[in-house]
Amino acid sequence: MISRKTFLKSVAGAVAVTGLGGGMAAAAPPRRLRGGVAYDTGVLHAVGDPLSRVRWSKGQLEREINVIAGELRCPSITAFGTEIGRLAETTSTALRRGMEVYVQPRLYDHPQDQVLEHLAESARQAERLRHGDDVKFVAGCEHLLFTPGIVPGETYLERIANMGTIPPEEWPKIMDRLAGFLARAAEVARRNFSGRITYASIGGAEPVDWNLFDIVGIDYYPYFATDAEYTKDLAHYRKWNKPVVVLEFGSCTFTGAARAGGMGWDIVDYEQIPPRIKPGYVRNEREQADHLARLLRVFGTAGIRGAHVYTFIAPNLPHHPARPEYDYDMASYGLVKTLRERHEDENSPYRFERKQSFAALARHNRGQAGIFTEPAQETGQ
Template identity: 45%
Template sequence: MADSGPGARLATVKDMDETKGIKQAKGISRAQFLAGAAAVGVAGAVGPAGQARAAEARHGTGLRRRGVVYTVGAGETPGTAWSAARMREDIRAIRDDLHADTVDVTGDGVERLTRTAAEAAERGLHVWLQPTLGDVPQRDILEHLAETGRFAERLRRQGASVDLSVGCEFWLFVPGILPGETVLERISNLQNGTVDWPRMRRRLADFTAKAAKVGRSVFKGNLSYAAAQSIDDPDWTLFDIVGIDYYSYFEQRSEYVRELKRYLRWGKPLAITEFGTCAYVGAPETGGMGWDIVDYDKEPPEIKGNPVRSERVQAAYVGELLDVFASMGLYAAMTFEFISADAPHRPDEPRLDLDLATYAITKVVKDRPDDPASDWHWEPKEAFHAVARRYGAAGHR
């Protein structure tokens, strides 16, 4: 059974208080609004043809790039804000402990993106750089992309290994494609059916083409985009690498292979730009809906129902998907994600254990759980070790 998409997520968002809802949508958008839109019955957009340097797909030779998503957002509190010192230690751990050879540096803020990318490059990691500024005018998003891309080109010319993604799921994060000024409003419009789909597809194709043009103008290496599984169907002739945010669930491994093969039809490398699940029983079956176990109307937010925490379930799913990707010889796979600083683990208070609703392979533990300003550290989950074993073994072949 594949991910049911964002359609089922809309009821939760609709009932949020507007101010609080916008904050939460921004704070957990990458976990909430993950790939897929089958539930709203939308075909993808196909943009105008363009030029791209063709590269051949590989088959059955293991993953070429073994990565993890590292988000560099501002954070919801001063205690969880981006920190250069924390970032440097995290990048070290990604290389030395997780045994990744690639880091997907994503988020907004040119300084955060570029400093993190530079640190990763200095440590010899391949950099997949993906700016994801959203909910601002399109011209600002394109300029943010241009600034980030120019830095990526400087890194590349200095000898670093860099790919540039022009963004992620534009239909959701970029105003002017779907009606609504914020993610919250666009989701509400999806739910209410107030969307002109032919117009939306044209706008999505137009902005994707603009972003590809900006990326090409500043960056001379491989270009990509992170597409949702269903609603996004960009013109891949604009790009060198096909990028897919992948949150399907099947009982049989062969079904993953069958679904993924359709993304190889362009004869280009395929990068899984996100994949993963949460650490509770039944989470893999929810696909991109694993986040939907938190009641944000309560203060503090509480876990709904009685999900059974299971790091083993998360580790098994992530490990199986990595084995599938490796068996197909894909270009890259980026586990989503390294850390979710704003969702701490509360082992003695399960109803407040917000880590249950994250896709992170580490858990955040605060020194003083009830103090928003408390210092904190992360600890590896079983999924971290599952990824590290596979990445480490592949790196020694």
Template identity: 40%
Template sequence: MRDDTTGLVWKGINYDTGTNYAESGLSRKPVPSGLIRQHMAVIRNDLNCTSVNLFGTDIRRLTETAGAALDLGLHVSLQPRLIDAEPDAMLHHLAAAATATEELREQYGRVTLNVGCELTVFGSGIIPGGTHADRSVKLADPQWWPRLPEFNEKLNDLLGRARDVARAHFGGHLTYGAGLWEKVDWDGFDMVGLNYYRMAYNDADYAINLRRFRQHGKPIVITEFGCCSFDGAAEMGPAGYGIIDWTANPPRLAGSFTRNEQVQADYLSQQLELFAAERVYGAYVFEFIAPKPHSPDARYDLDMASFGVVKAIGDGWEPKAAFHELARIYRRLRDL
């Protein structure tokens, strides 16, 4: 692919089909086929998306959701996730996902394969630690930072193997969802894929650092970005989910927080305007829905710590301010 776009060809959002996070279990209960189709229709027709990034563990659920999205005319980026897996197990899972994704590509043509997400943390064998939680703690500890070059070397070795496996089974474009701390060798990929969150520490140089990825001469895709819905969430970026005390019964917020949906809406608006101006090829908001229920009692309003643009209420959902803002921006960009 050439880096010659006018910006945001893929107006996207992330959708979790169910990810097995091992010690914390499955991120979402299985979604009925009818509800999957409803969600994909909302993403296409109400949010004005042109693409959806589907991530999850079960390949059948990934491909079923992808089929529903493709039937509606959406482009699909498919990202298999096998959390805490050893490299060989991850690559075996990737091979199965690539085979299934190739079948979709042969039928529909509008499919990209994303070989993984932040594998230094979500994979085993790069940063020491038995679980992704253990590795995240180390990553946040400055005493481990001198070892980042070593970790990135191991990451690129794994990504080289992942590319070989993917290309053996899939004939379309490849990318990867890189964390802010990961230094990826993009030579073997078709697109630069970035989980590119803005927060307090990187705000000043955020746009400048984004432009540096132009050196690779490939389209840039923001595979994840977003924030939560409370005062101060924009400054926390991807760490916003951490305000929940999961040890409490029932789980509750770990402190006093003020719900503010406009914070999330403004964040998405600012980011998308920047991405369009910087000629980013695609961007995927994190995310459509998360199983963190809304409550009128602020102490138990777990949706404050959700990146979803809709809030979960019982077995249903309602749009948040970010939903309406996202729909407005994508409609405007579509009509340019």
């Protein structure tokens, strides 16, 4: 699998060619920023596979949203997924708890016309639920990778793998194809949704004409050694004089995960039966917690309007307390870890336990960023 460093290096020249990625804005005033979360309603990662959330119920949804709104005190969520009905149900539940919702449909590896039809129906559903500015619509996620016809490759995994092999002279054509599709996606969103719209771009890798959108939206996974480097990097997104919202950021749960960023999930060897964590990785909840707390502080200093931790829960990556080689939660960005009654059964009932990152977000949102307390151990599911 291509590393994130190689991926970003591959597209850096293309970003410069387009002229859409450079420039810096004046420093934004620091502000008190409460963190939100990204909430997975179930994504179809490959045709024929189950959704990332196999089990789904109204009671489960309400319990989890209550935890997000109550214990974590999140002001907003990014609700993402493939099934439009689940997106609508999640949006309604979160609105009842007083949260803003960024509705983000995801349909990977389908023809572009089908992706746009899916966006249109999702936008219509979101518009029916919107009252004023409490619902925003996200016109897709990282289309450079997840939508065919832009980068060579039939699946998003093939496209990611191909990134490092694309000749430099091909990148301007790729970026033209991306720009054309984003213009179509924005037009579909505008036609079906009357509120504010944005797009979940790959931070540092997708040049976007943000004139098409009302909010600059980024999935943000770079790693810098100093806060000043983060602040400088984030300043590029303010040149459009529009609100900047981080729709995703986070870390997996192993030593070195903060540096791995958006490729942290790639520590599972799926060639093995059952899959195993690759050798050399050690579970580390504290690193995940510290990274989230640091970025929330940085985002506030940089004047970011909103930020959403990816993700609240990842039931498809259960924790195994006794067998580290099967502790798939190490590859999870979740604030909670799931424990299945039957570890290898994706349809098994499960409960979740709060991780140190959960406690870090709760402390931050209470304005107690310097106080460390161990998280509560578990809740029933």
